Ligand SMILES: NC(=O)C1=CN([C@@H]2O[C@H](COP(=O)(O)OP(=O)(O)OC[C@H]3O[C@@H](n4cnc5c(N)ncnc54)[C@H](OP(=O)(O)O)[C@@H]3O)[C@@H](O)[C@H]2O)C=CC1
């Protein structure tokens with residue numbers, strides 16, 4: 001195959017009329033087209049079961065582009081080119097109806113087929129089976145699986161097995177959209193291109209690490225899905241554990257997908273299991289009640305659209321996670337994530353140890369440790385909190401903690417930070433698997449989370465209430481305070 005044929009592809013989006021496709025995938029593909037990153041012959045084939053003709057489909061996609069892309073970025077020429085790449089095929093994924101049309105569309109082309117499953121995971125298996133029956137799979141075909149892959153380890157293995165009957169692991173791209181975020185990518189550069197940090201990245205220099213992924217939004221009309229999942233399955237099993245792996249892993253020997261994934265798997269295998277005895281001290285789960293965000297009243301979890309009157313599903317979870325290996329023995333990783341928090345904020349704070357001997361004012365001791373603050377969103381950037389002498393003749397040798405800042409948008413004059421899906425779709429088309437999750441990563445993550453969920457079920461506990469607009473139940477603060485530490489914004 002020549003290199004040009006290698007770049008061109010047919011991207012078949014199963015579930016093309018759904019929320020993910022219309023809100024994220026088509027807008028991201030449009031941005032790639034605009035940036036000149038799509039081959040001239042690349043096509044997008046939308047598949048869903050709605051009765052809609054070709055113009056109707058293009059109209060629907062265009063309407064959503066207009067909704068999700070700022071008007072000044074919607075170039076008309078690009079829009080026309082983008083629409084000319086679109087086709088729609090009516091297909092029922094679970095039956096054989098419609099697959100012949102996909103075969104016909106592919107009849108005269110030799111380039112790669114990439115199948116993006118923007119559908120419930122329950123139809124991944126049937127789609128693979130039908131693709132195979134219609135001889136639509138060959139060694140070049142790639143398949144993209146959206147999260148969540150399963151509900152627990154057993155169901156995840158079942159789905160992965162169904163897909164593995166038809167595709168090799170090197171053809172499977174499991175999405176965790178956090179891996180496509182600009183600053184998440186930067187964790188690798190930060191750690192492995194800077195000796196300053198690389199040489200200090202262990203139990204000898206780091207006291208503890210915080211990972212916060214807070215959302216302002218509530219359930220956003222997804223109560224039916226969310227109530228079966230909860231925040232541990234929805235956010236920790238994938239996004240937070242991936243972040244933890246990138247922070248905690250040993251340096252990979254190179255940047256290949258498998259070198260990075262091998263190191264991440266070692267971290268997942270070294271996670272201290274949260275046994276029933278540790279459940280009360282190492283995990284807090286919460287559910288929001290009514291409260292106020294940005295000065296406006298918002299309903300509680302049980303008052304959201306389509307909610308049932310009772311539920312023990314958590315919308316918040318915080319955890320103290322230990323990693324049993326040589327690099328991280330006795331260094332706690334405090335993780336927390338929740339819905340209806342006071343702000344949307346994803347950040348990682350590396351708290352370095354204090355100097356071994358302290359010579360400044362005793363009352364300033366608590367500020368005298370370096371913190372590396374990695375902002376994933378919003379205001380992507382990195383800031384290192386360092387101690388300097390407070391300025392002024394009358395200040396003596398008083399310390400002042402101040403930041404050395406690197407704001408990505410200011411420093412690199414980036415007008416827009418690409419959406420995670422743009423990067424993921426581009427790497428998918430290039431065939432780079434390093435931003436996608438390997439099967440064993442998913443399964444080790446489930447194994448660790450399943451134990452926590454089993455513990456909750458066995459102990460029949462309910463989540464603690466927290467008011468919308470707060471940082472979670474007070475016991476989340478107590479969990480870290482017991483260790484003589486505090487969540488970053490509490491001490492800021
Ligand atoms: N939306 C999001 O932000 C995110 C979604 N995901 C994952 O992405 C996937 C898609 O999510 P989302 O877009 O929200 O879901 P939607 O329900 O909005 O879209 C799913 C699409 O698949 C179609 N579909 C489902 N079953 C069949 C079938 N048997 N035959 C033909 N069409 C079918 C639906 O058609 P119909 O409307 O007729 O049922 C719809 O077009 C899920 O796995 C979800 O977990 C992951 C992260 C974020």
Ligand SMILES: O=C1O[C@H](COP(=O)(O)O)[C@@H](O)[C@H](O)[C@H]1O
Nearest residue numbers: 147177215217234235239346377
């Ligand atoms: O995967 C998911 O992520 C979103 C949060 O993503 P972000 O990029 O906005 O931080 C979360 O709202 C959703 O519940 C979950 O399924």
